[in-house]
Amino acid sequence: MNKAVPVHAPMNQFDVKDQQLLVGGKRLDDIAALLDKEVFYAYDTEVIKRQIAIFHQHIPAAIKLHFAIKANPYPALINRMRPLVAGFDVASHKEMLLALQSGMPSEDISFAGPAKQIPEIRAAIIAGVTLHVESETELQRAIEIGQQLSVKPIVAFRVNPAFELKASGMKMGGGPKQFGIDEERLFELLPELDYSQFDFRGFHIFWGSQNLKQDAIIEAHDNTFALAQKLIDVTPVAVRTINLGGGFGIPYFAGEQRLDLTPIGQNLQRLLEQHPLMSDIELVIELGRFLVAEAGIYAAKITDIKVSRGQTFLMTNGGLHHHLSNSGNFGQVIRKNYPVAIGNKMGNVPSDAKVMAVGPLCTPLDTLADKMTLPQAEVGDWLVIFQSGAYGPTASPQDFLGHPHVTEVVL
Template sequence: MGKTRPTHWPMSQFPVVDDCLWVGGMPLTQLAARIGQTPFYAYERRLLDQKMALLRGALPPAIELHYAVKANPMPAVVQHMAGLVDGLDVASLGELRIALDSGTSPSRISFAGPGKRPVELTAAIAAGITVNLESPGELETLARLGQEQGRQPQVAVRINPDFELKTSGMKMGGGPKPFGVDAEQVPALLRRIGELGLDFQGFHIFTGSQNLRAEAIVEAHDRSFELALRLAAEAPGPLRLLNIGGGFGIPYFPGDRPLDLAPIATNLERWLPVVKARVPQAQVVLELGRYLVGEAGIYVAEVVDRKVSRGHTFLITDGGLHHHLAASGNFGQVIRKNYPVVVGNRVLGAERETVSVVGPLCTPLDILADRMELAKADIGDLIVVFQSGAYGLTASPTAFLGHPPCVEILV
């Protein structure tokens, strides 16, 4: 008995023993039996720890790492990540509760996102966390609620820069955006923060996500530091927080290459003395989500039927886009590519075939793998979708067509 990896999908970090995927130190079939139902998501602590160790070893020690809870808000995952990172970023009242329940100090929690409701701002003030302001209107509401509570809100300004992160999966800054305050409007907002007497912490600049090009991230960091240092001169107090966002991507598709951290680390090392000289109290933060958890998770569904239609074989599973919208192609809104998929209990499989893996929903968009070569599978076999640790279950239309809920487990 020996451990190998699927030769047709080298990105998987889950070992294979006797042609069965191992997860959490046990065969996938055994894990599935313990859970007692499919579909399910499984996230592995070992891989979460490995990714954090990789980052800590590559980046300058002075850089703080924060986890964006939105990437995977499963309470057990957040609890585990809270022990590895320097802070948490939340985007809703629900995520704030999970973050606080993790034992993370409120001083290490920030709250970002447009359209924060008064109840969310009230809770943020009461908890003593930092609110990343997204608009002048939000500032005024926060200040009023702070007065009503007799508390001084902690605030940072989320800046919508006049540049973007090139080649990113989603562009979060540059041009007209619902996120953050346009860079040219920030000086006026900073003056108003001073007039209102709020506890100013610093800046949050988030330009994009899911980027595999180190040179694009380096350029975005250069421009983010330049912008932040320029605007720091207008601040109502010392800059204590400089969150330059994340954008670090993970490989999903054949041909993708893992992000090279070395140029990013070298550039950060170059900038840190400059930042220290200009804004000596500022802590530089990288806020990451997908990069920390995305590769540590799998989605598992069981084959419930096998059929041939006009010469093409379909494996029909009990899972699909209602649990894993991203793997299905986001309701057809993007050019669909196959996520890495294997038959979890026949990973290498001497007998192979080209099939489509689909779910039980009444839509042709319910596809987990389209015309993909897999080991020959039958009813009862387990289909595994890799790279599923981020933006999986909570980013999917779980109520669509009323199918049973999906289980999540941290192993």
């Protein structure tokens, strides 16, 4: 029996009209004219709103939704997100300033990240955002800086849980990690701390990222609630917030499917009922890519087509310097293709030939599509990479080889 060839999840989040892909209701030619640029990222606000609606449809209302800005720190996008979510999670001083300037209240901003530098800690204390401290030294520094400023730092502990998330794109907990304080150490520390020195909020239990397995997420939530309960039990003061992590993935590669939040939401509801004490605690799930990745495309112009020893290469004005994660060099072990289309020939039947799409960098790593079947392309067509709304320009080496930076637009 022939094994079915895995295919990409359908990229049906955007409308198509007259074979033209529409992002924010606009054709790629029109977006290019609007920007006066022939290579760009475009983000569709309606698709973001749909993802947020899916979250609220399934996840109990008692759990708040925060956006992890690192997934897409484009200022206009952050400003659009501001009224759509209950808070922002930031990972640097710059992200913190963007979050504050969007108008998000400081009490709804949390700052997590290993190796926070002293000026970052100082700025966070002045701003009044919650510091998710990741080491005992960081706590001590926050207390000392707070004393110098006569301001009590607002502190939550990032926990490095002992459990490890199965089947995660990126594991951020379990085993030795640079993130957070080991849970076993916290059990010793929490009963002894002088809580008059800081404004204690609670815990941040982040276990991983880009997970598409409902069962693994359910297990991580079970473990997170159990750990949170144990931490609460040894903490002599009130716990006001628990960040339950995030980790919801999106389908990038052939064979992957969209996450069904139904069983995840049902399990969270069960956990809330099992832990009535949690009803007095603000619970948060923080998501990056789940909210924004599906809403973004990267569009590059095909500027030349060449054939080398029988292999067709679509040569484009875009590449790895704009979109490192699509090139397979941002955490993937083996490069796999993102979903790709010819944005002005949507619905055209793919030709039999497997083509390469590449960029202008002098490295074979600069591959946008590796032996994919695409509709017959011509010079002037649009090569579109879907699932590009997260970890795009700011996760890419834009200065590498000195080609122009990419433009972004929120539609």
